[in-house]
Amino acid sequence: MQQAQNVVIYTGAGISTAASIPDYRGPNGVWTQLQKGRSVSTSDLSRAEPTLTHMSIWMLHKVKMVQHVVSQNCDGLHLRSGLPRNSLSELHGNMFIEVCASCSPAQEFIRLFDVTERTALHRHWTGRLCPHCRSELRDTIVHFGERGTLEQPLNWKGASEAAQQADVILCLGSSLKVLKKYSCLWCMNRPANKRPQLFIVNLQWTPKDNLATLKIHGKCDAVMRLLMEELGLEIPVYNRSQDPIFSLGTPLSAEEKDSHTRKEIAPFSALEDISQEPQAQAEARPLQGGWFGKGCSKSRRKKKTI
Numbered sequence: 374m375q376q377a378q379n380v381v382i383y384t385g386a387g388i389s390t391a392a393s394i395p396d397y398r399g400p401n402g403v404w405t406q407l408q409k410g411r412s413v414s415t416s417d418l419s420r421a422e423p424t425l426t427h428m429s430i431w432m433l434h435k436v437k438m439v440q441h442v443v444s445q446n447c448d449g450l451h452l453r454s455g456l457p458r459n460s461l462s463e464l465h466g467n468m469f470i471e472v473c474a475s476c477s478p479a480q481e482f483i484r485l486f487d488v489t490e491r492t493a494l495h496r497h498w499t500g501r502l503c504p505h506c507r508s509e510l511r512d513t514i515v516h517f518g519e520r521g522t523l524e525q526p527l528n529w530k531g532a533s534e535a536a537q538q539a540d541v542i543l544c545l546g547s548s549l550k551v552l553k554k555y556s557c558l559w560c561m562n563r564p565a566n567k568r569p570q571l572f573i574v575n576l577q578w579t580p581k582d583n584l585a586t587l588k589i590h591g592k593c594d595a596v597m598r599l600l601m602e603e604l605g606l607e608i609p610v611y612n613r614s615q616d617p618i619f620s621l622g623t624p625l626s627a628e629e630k631d632s633h634t635r636k637e638i639a640p641f642s643a644l645e646d647i648s649q650e651p652q653a654q655a656e657a658r659p660l661q662g663g664w665f666g667k668g669c670s671k672s673r674r675k676k677k678t679i
Contacts, residue, residue, distance in 0.1 A: 377540050377541040377570075379539045380433075380438060380439045380542075381440060381536060381543070382441075382442045382543045382544075383542060384426075384442065384544075384546060385545070386446060387547065387575060388424060388427065388546040388593045389448055389546075391424040391425065392450065418468070422611050422613065424450070424593075425598060427451060430442060430597075440460070440539075441532070441539075443558065444463050444465075445547060447465050447466050447514055449463075452618065453616050455615075458525070458528075462532035463526040463528070464529070465515045465527075466513035466527065469484050469485070469487065469488065470525075471499050471501065471510040471513070472510065472511060473508055474511060475508035479523065479525070480505060483623055485618060486635040486636065486637045486638070488510075488633070489514055490635055494518065495516075498510070513527070515527070529557075533558070536557060539560075541569055542559075543572045544571070544575070545593045545597075546574065550579075571585045572586055573587070574593055574596045575589075575590070614640060616638070
């Protein structure tokens, strides 16, 4: 990290498990549980907050040790940690962002709630209308089996350019089973000695392990804490009152107030009031639909018998 000129970080669901958001392919992951025949319910993610890893990445970017972050996650926690939009590629979308693809350029609306309540695979309309052209708004999620075409928040251009300039790629909490298919992220067209050095932190095997300079089987928060200590950098604590989503968010119009049933991200003062509710009311309720509920549907298909 100290010797590198251009560091790019690739992140997966494993960096968000500390925020009580389950991963997909881990021992207790969504797809793992479904393949064992167990039922999976999705919980309200409005109270999830950036983890130690998210905040460490923010600090590494602030001190210019990391140039770009490429994420598979839809939870919006990189954005909420404070990472600038131009240094972030959310390849599979962001649950808080809906866009009007009819406007040119596409109009983007950041909300304080999960906009994917009514959306699913190949069905992306959120039920709200663009205030400029009155066309239907759509979510930004790229489901398994879909191809993302939106400029933002996917930012494929930024991801590709960052990969071409990188001399170190750090992969955190990703099985890489999807990322490995994006050839532009790996510079495999170069001779082996001219490719970026690859470092992987993940609890399970990945298809890139044999190409890595170093593979660490460990939890992302534990490894990042050690890295930040080694670099002599302080890990900032997430402050909800300074969460950029509150300044970036677009309020709903009066006619849209009842267009969703998901909880909104609350400022810290409002969150304190919520914490006083009885335990039974404070527990997360199962939710149906949306990016997280539908994202695992592929694993329910039975394998073909050979």
